[in-house]
Amino acid sequence: MFKINRRRLLKSSVAAIAAATVATPLLAADPIVLGVPTAQSGPVGVADQQDWLNGITLAVDEINAAGGVNGRMIETKVVDIDILTPEGTVAAFQNLAESGVHAIASSFVLIPQPAMDAAAASGVPYLHGNTQTASLDLFKSDPQKYRNIFQIDVAETWYGSGFIKFLSNLKASGQWTPKNNKVHIVQEQIAYTQVISKATQDAIAASGGEWELGAVTDIQFPVQDWSPVMRALKETDAGIIMIDHWVAAELAAFAQTFAVDPVEGSLVYLQYGPSQPEFLDLAGEAANGFIWGSVIGTYADEQGMAFRKKYQERFPGTMGMVYTGSGYDTAKLLAQVWENTDPSDFDAVGDAVRGITYRGTAGTYTFDNDSQSGTSYPNQTDDPEAGQAHLIFQVQDGEHRIISPPPFNEVDFEPAFWM
Incomplete structure (x- = not known):
């Protein structure tokens, strides 16, 4: 008759439990x-x-x-x-x-x-x-x-007020002299872009005359044709153009349209959308010179x-x-x-x-x-390490390069070919 060895059984049971624990730890089974x-x-x-x-x-x-x-x-x-x-x-x-x-x-x-x-x-x-x-x-x-x-x-309000702050700082740096102080805003109709437009207009009004609202042009997603917008931009001839829209493919189409027959001398800012990969892929060489920003982004x-x-x-x-x-x-x-x-x-x-x-x-x-x-730097704090920098990029040689704010800028602003 088979006789159970209690000591051997106990040792083998403990070993089996230990082996199971090593193979499938309880914590690993509970992700x-x-x-x-x-x-x-x-x-x-x-x-x-x-x-x-x-x-x-x-x-x-x-x-x-x-x-x-x-x-x-x-x-x-x-x-x-x-x-x-x-x-x-x-x-x-x-x-x-x-x-x-x-x-x-x-x-x-x-x-x-x-x-x-x-x-x-x-x-x-x-x-x-x-x-x-x-x-x-x-x-x-x-x-x-x-x-x-x-x-x-x-x-999103900081997109608007932060952009006007950037313009003042860029002008003060001597890297850019605006042809005039007018800002032409092209605004899409969703709440997000409307809030940004209002914040921009409020910051212009609070600038003490440094900046002036030149015109506001409405667009509606999807934008099928940028020609009417281009006619309005030409008519206003503002020193600063803000395209308050966030869809990369449509901003790429705008960049291509603008590059063919630009508003000469204007600084052109595209709100956020160029951050998306398809902007560079679709716009190609036409992307060079455009500026865009994000209140949060990957540092360099x-x-x-x-x-x-x-x-x-x-x-x-x-x-x-x-x-x-x-x-x-x-x-x-x-x-x-x-x-x-x-x-x-x-x-x-x-x-x-x-x-x-x-x-x-x-x-x-x-x-x-x-x-x-x-917390936004430099909009809400003066300490570069106390928040997230409101990064302003410019497309240079087909790449996004940070031009503001210090100390996170990689390169200086470069006037676009139409400037």
């Missing part, structure tokens, strides 16, 4: 899940959303390769989102919340309240780059309800260039200059928070995000303020 709503189709925003997802993917891969967060791997849960409708936005956020994600990292939505309400219902930490006053006003309306929601950058300092190198090795081709770095930073910031908190304790995570100071590839992130949003 931290980061939800990333990403528009994968549609007429606008897809490039930005993909840039954000790429940046997050690169960061998560690096974190996991280094052992994860306290031994736990990070997993990303990506869901498609229709950013153009409240229903599509809510569906994506509810999907993520109900699936048990530990945080949501979103590049942006066009309609903030449905996303914020869906996240607030579960309390899940939600970090986003909406760049909208509407998001900040909603937070201020009920800070307790939206306590775990953070805008990683600043409001040592840290920023190291990130750019890694990103382009992983994702070859034309690189977006905004949501690539901010997505990467957001994942890294969350990982740092999770190292010292329980990811399942949403309020503890929210408190930690509120208290963090994190220097990333796109500047310094802090949220301990009345809107739980970023």
